Amino acid sequence: MNPAFFIAPLAISAVSAVLAALISLTDKIVNNYGEVTININGGKKKLQVNGGAPLLFSLAETGIYVPSACGGRGSCGACTVKVKTDIGPHLPTETPYLTKEQIADDVRLSCQIKVKQDLDIEIPESLFNIRKFTGVVERIADLTHDIKEVYIKLEDGQEANFVAGQYGQFEVPPYAKIRERTQRAYSMSSAPSDKGHLEFLVRLVPGGIVTTYVHEHMKEGEKVNVVAPVGEFHVQDNDSTMICVAGGSGMAPFKSIFNDMIETGKIEERDVWYFFGARTTKDLFYMDWLKELDAKYDRFHFIAALSEPQSDEPWDGETGLITDVLGKYLESVIDQEKTKEGYLCGSPGMLDACMAVMRKHDMKEENIYFDKFA
Amino acid sequence: MAPDIGYFSLFLASILTSNILLANFLGMCSFISISKDINSSNGLGMAVTLVLTITAGVNWAILQLLQSLGIVYLRFIVFIIVIAAVVQMLEMIIDRISPRLYMSLGIFLPLITVNCAILGVSLFMEIRNYSFLQSIVYGFGSGLGWWLAIMALAAIRKKTEKAPIPAGLQGAGITMITIGFMAMAFIGFSGMLQVQ
Amino acid sequence: MKMSPEYTKAQERMQPGVITSDGFLGDDTRPIVDIIAADEQTMTKLGLDFETMCSLMHRLVAEGRKGLGEPVTVQNSWVARVDEARGFLASPFDDGIFRKINVELELAPNGKPTGEKILYSELSLHLIEKHHFFQGKGSPFRLDPAQAKKVLRL
Numbered sequence: 001m002n003p004a005f006f007i008a009p010l011a012i013s014a015v016s017a018v019l020a021a022l023i024s025l026t027d028k029i030v031n032n033y034g035e036v037t038i039n040i041n042g043g044k045k046k047l048q049v050n051g052g053a054p055l056l057f058s059l060a061e062t063g064i065y066v067p068s069a070c071g072g073r074g075s076c077g078a079c080t081v082k083v084k085t086d087i088g089p090h091l092p093t094e095t096p097y098l099t100k101e102q103i104a105d106d107v108r109l110s111c112q113i114k115v116k117q118d119l120d121i122e123i124p125e126s127l128f129n130i131r132k133f134t135g136v137v138e139r140i141a142d143l144t145h146d147i148k149e150v151y152i153k154l155e156d157g158q159e160a161n162f163v164a165g166q167y168g169q170f171e172v173p174p175y176a177k178i179r180e181r182t183q184r185a186y187s188m189s190s191a192p193s194d195k196g197h198l199e200f201l202v203r204l205v206p207g208g209i210v211t212t213y214v215h216e217h218m219k220e221g222e223k224v225n226v227v228a229p230v231g232e233f234h235v236q237d238n239d240s241t242m243i244c245v246a247g248g249s250g251m252a253p254f255k256s257i258f259n260d261m262i263e264t265g266k267i268e269e270r271d272v273w274y275f276f277g278a279r280t281t282k283d284l285f286y287m288d289w290l291k292e293l294d295a296k297y298d299r300f301h302f303i304a305a306l307s308e309p310q311s312d313e314p315w316d317g318e319t320g321l322i323t324d325v326l327g328k329y330l331e332s333v334i335d336q337e338k339t340k341e342g343y344l345c346g347s348p349g350m351l352d353a354c355m356a357v358m359r360k361h362d363m364k365e366e367n368i369y370f371d372k373f374a
Numbered sequence: 375m376a377p378d379i380g381y382f383s384l385f386l387a388s389i390l391t392s393n394i395l396l397a398n399f400l401g402m403c404s405f406i407s408i409s410k411d412i413n414s415s416n417g418l419g420m421a422v423t424l425v426l427t428i429t430a431g432v433n434w435a436i437l438q439l440l441q442s443l444g445i446v447y448l449r450f451i452v453f454i455i456v457i458a459a460v461v462q463m464l465e466m467i468i469d470r471i472s473p474r475l476y477m478s479l480g481i482f483l484p485l486i487t488v489n490c491a492i493l494g495v496s497l498f499m500e501i502r503n504y505s506f507l508q509s510i511v512y513g514f515g516s517g518l519g520w521w522l523a524i525m526a527l528a529a530i531r532k533k534t535e536k537a538p539i540p541a542g543l544q545g546a547g548i549t550m551i552t553i554g555f556m557a558m559a560f561i562g563f564s565g566m567l568q569v570q
Numbered sequence: 571m572k573m574s575p576e577y578t579k580a581q582e583r584m585q586p587g588v589i590t591s592d593g594f595l596g597d598d599t600r601p602i603v604d605i606i607a608a609d610e611q612t613m614t615k616l617g618l619d620f621e622t623m624c625s626l627m628h629r630l631v632a633e634g635r636k637g638l639g640e641p642v643t644v645q646n647s648w649v650a651r652v653d654e655a656r657g658f659l660a661s662p663f664d665d666g667i668f669r670k671i672n673v674e675l676e677l678a679p680n681g682k683p684t685g686e687k688i689l690y691s692e693l694s695l696h697l698i699e700k701h702h703f704f705q706g707k708g709s710p711f712r713l714d715p716a717q718a719k720k721v722l723r724l
Contacts (some may be wrong), residue, residue: 007443007445008445008448011439011440011443011445011448011452012448012451012452012455015436015439015452015455015456016455019455019456019459020459022463023459023462023463026463026466026467027466030466030469031466031470070657075589075657075658075659075660077657077658088473088474088477089474089477091477096658096667097658116470116473177586177592177593177708178586178591178592179586179587180587180591182591205655205672206651206653206672206674206689207672207689207691207710207711208653208672209591209592247638247639247640248639250639277638277640278640279637279640279641283640307637307640307642308641308642308643310681321636321637321638323638346638346639347638347639347652347653347654348654349638349639349654350638350639353638
């Protein structure tokens with residue numbers, strides 16, 4: 001047989017092989033960043049990581065969980081970190097999520113930037129406490145037709161230390177057409193003293209990935225992961241009047257906060273007004289408990305408002321949008337003289353509407369607290 | 375035998391009289407689409423110049439190998455493989471050495487793999503029997519010529535943005551006409567030098 | 571019909587896990603130009619036009635947001651529930667980013683829920699309005715034109 005038949009394929013294979021070898025060699029040399037040091041908050045913590053991965057994941061590997069509502073997909077804009085080392089201009093994948101001030105201040109999206117050199121970064125110190133918990137679903141209960149209470153028992157040896165009002169990243173496994181683990185943020189509704197458990201209230205969002213899983217697939221006894229505690233939302237330590245407003249599953253942080261206040265006795269020392277908005281009586285829950293608190297503690301006041309009470313249901317409480325009811329009470333019921341603080345939990349639209357009402361009634365914006373996630 | 379052309383005249387010729395874009399009309403797709411934006415044009419021009427210079431040299435060496443084995447007919451495939459590999463490696467190296475340059479080149483670097491000007495230069499080098507040094511000079515010159523042409527077109531397009539162009543001619547239409555005029559203008563250089 | 575490079579790229583970005591975990595195509599294996607063409611035909615057959623339909627849907631989002639997260643009765647004909655989540659989603663056609671606002675709209679003439687519902691988001695509405703893309707069959711945010719006609723009472 002003519003040797004020419006072999007020369008051509010052999011030559012091409014040889015050339016390709018040499019080039020492939022060269023590429024992987026270059027990759028080994030060039031993309032090997034070796035051990036890189038991440039210096040956090042001016043030396044408070046120093047981490048040794050292997051370079052090359054996105055900052056968010058490098059930090060997560062060493063146990064520092066920067067909050068991210070989308071799990072590193074670059075779609076929520078939550079995982080901001082201040083990077084003091086010069087690592088080049090902001091990427092086109094970052095700029096849509098950052099304000100001009102943040103960009104000028106070297107704030108970056110940690111899921112988008114890769115660790116390629118020693119870095120100096122700044123993050124809130126509270127992030128040092130965040131860790132990944134593993135637990136088992138001990139109980140799932142229906143609170144309303146679309147809200148479930150999920151009570152998780154942490155596996156042995158784990159202890160959750162959080163401040164009432166903080167939230168956790170709840171992780172669900174791949175299911176149906178969804179091929180990857182998905183994380184979403186929910187406020188803890190359990191009291192901080194219950195260190196062996198974490199509880200969440202999850203409202204079904206049509207089309208929502210995690211909420212659909214919790215409502216249709218999650219079973220008691222199942223293992224779950226929670227990254228917690230996250231967030232700055234907590235009760236300020238002073239004696240001004242607390243004006244709390246929530247709707248739907250926004251009840252969660254307040255359940256935690258009120259239970260904590262009962263345990264510490266604070267509930268007898270401060271004026272608390274809790275406004276809870278729902279559409280119909282079908283959407284109300286924990287009513288007996290809250291009415292009991294209202295009756296038992298002089299300074300605790302609970303006001304539920306229905307926006308569209310149905311004619312066939314008995315309802316003797318307030319009616320109207322929660323913002324209107326809030327306005328009415330701020331106007332004529334709540335003591336005008338005392339300083340007031342606002343505590344809000346709900347959708348961005350609900351937060352904006354409540355802020356507007358509170359500002360109108362001379363409450364200062366810096367005294368209104370909330371976590372802007374839903 | 376390598377043709378008897380001085381390096382300097384070959385260099386000038388490849389930029390002006392035998393401009394790879396305007397005389398041979400190679401690399402048109404990215405030329406037309408990227409010239410919308412002057413900054414991107416600059417980045418792409420830089421990347422093309424770099425890749426052209428390197429691939430001209432590497433492909434010259436590969437060609438010697440193919441000739442000695444008597445399988446020159448495989449050059450198209452092999453050249454493309456080499457170009458793709460070189461671009462890949464360059465991408466990694468630039469990313470490491472200068473993230474800023476890497477950022478400004480962005481997507482253009484990998485796009486160059488399919489730029490016909492690159493393959494064109496390698497093939498001309500073979501047809502014209504250039505020596506190793508001539509190949510590199512020719513590659514570098516052609517790159518600069520491509521860079522020059524796209525910057526010129528980008529500048530003209532910036533001007534024509536505000537010009538009263540009939541609706542039917544806007545966009546690609548007026549760009550093609552502009553390129554035609556530019557090509558004619560470059561023919562003016564052809565009396566100065568001639569390379570084959 | 572032939573897929574232009576823009577459509578090919580958009581279809582890639584519609585796969586599960588690229589922009590949303592669900593993706594935009596469901597179990598549909600057709601090229602998106604065919605999905606679009608088929609739905610455009612259905613729209614004509616049903617006597618619907620995109621402009622009227624989308625402007626009504628936009629109005630209903632605005633009305634639904636007034637419920638502050640709770641469902642709200644709109645014009646005595648619908649119950650609209652608007653959910654807002656933090657963050658944005660990019661359009662697979664690379665023409666903008668959209669707030670994560672979902673609307674579940676149920677037909678309820680005179681306050682009586684009928685169980686006839688449609689679900690859409692700011693992004694899915696944009697895809698319908700600008701690209702006539704209703705999403706693939708089996709996608710959670712697929713809007714069936716016939717169902718839309720029924721629920722929106724067009």
